[in-house]
Amino acid sequence: xxxxxxxxxxxxxxxxxxxxxxxxxxxxxxxxxxxxxxxxxxxxxxxxxxxxxxxxxxxxxxxxxxxxxxxxxxxxxxxxxxxxxxxxxxxxxxxxxxxxxxxxxxxxxxxxxxxxxxxxxxxxxxxxxxxxxxxxxxxxxxxxxxxxxxxxxxxxxxxxxxxxxxxxxxxxxxxxx
Numbered sequence: 001x002x003x004x005x006x007x008x009x010x011x012x013x014x015x016x017x018x019x020x021x022x023x024x025x026x027x028x029x030x031x032x033x034x035x036x037x038x039x040x041x042x043x044x045x046x047x048x049x050x051x052x053x054x055x056x057x058x059x060x061x062x063x064x065x066x067x068x069x070x071x072x073x074x075x076x077x078x079x080x081x082x083x084x085x086x087x088x089x090x091x092x093x094x095x096x097x098x099x100x101x102x103x104x105x106x107x108x109x110x111x112x113x114x115x116x117x118x119x120x121x122x123x124x125x126x127x128x129x130x131x132x133x134x135x136x137x138x139x140x141x142x143x144x145x146x147x148x149x150x151x152x153x154x155x156x157x158x159x160x161x162x163x164x165x166x167x168x169x170x171x172x173x174x175x176x177x
Contacts, residue, residue: 004062004063009082010078010082012055013081014082016051016086019051020083020090023040032102032105036109036110048083052164055076056164059072060168067170068170072165076165080161088153096141107141110135
C-alpha cells in the first residue's frame with residue numbers, strides 16, 4: 001500500500017472519528033432530543049462529505065499522477081473504516097456502560113417522533129401499533145445492533161467511496177483498475 005494513501009487514510013479516519021465523538025458528546029450534553037432531529041443527520045453527512053473531498057484532494061496532490069482508482073478507493077476505505085469504528089466504539093461505551101438510561105430516553109423520544117410522523121401521514125392504527133411494538137423490542141444502541149450498524153455503514157460508505165474514487169483518480173493512468 002502506498003505510504004501516502006495509508007497515512008492520509010489513517011489521519012483523516014481519526015479526525016472523522018473524533019469529530020463524530022464531538023458531535024455525539026455535544027448532543028448528549030445539550031439535549032438528547034437532538035438525536036431525533038433530521039438536520040443532525042444532514043449536518044453529519046455534510047461534514048463527512050467535506051472531509052472526504054478534502055482527503056481525496058490532498059492525497060491526489062501528494063501522490064501526483066499515480067493516484068489510481070485503487071489508491072483513491074483504498075484511501076477512502078481506510079478513512080471510512082477507522083472513522084466509523086471510532087464512532088461506534090464511543091457509542092457502545094457511552095450508551096452501554098456510562099449512561100444506559102440515555103439510550104432508553106432516546107428510544108422513547110424516537111418512538112414519540114415516529115408516532116407523530118405516522119399520524120401526520122394518516123398511517124393506519126394497526127400499522128402504527130405494529131411499528132411501536134417493533135421499536136419497543138429493539139435496542140438500537142445495544143452492542144450487537146451497533147456492530148451490525150457499523151458493517152452496514154461501512155458497506156454503504158464503500159458505495160460512495162467507489163464514486164469518489166472514480167471522480168478523483170488520475171486521468172492519465174491505467175494502472176490499478
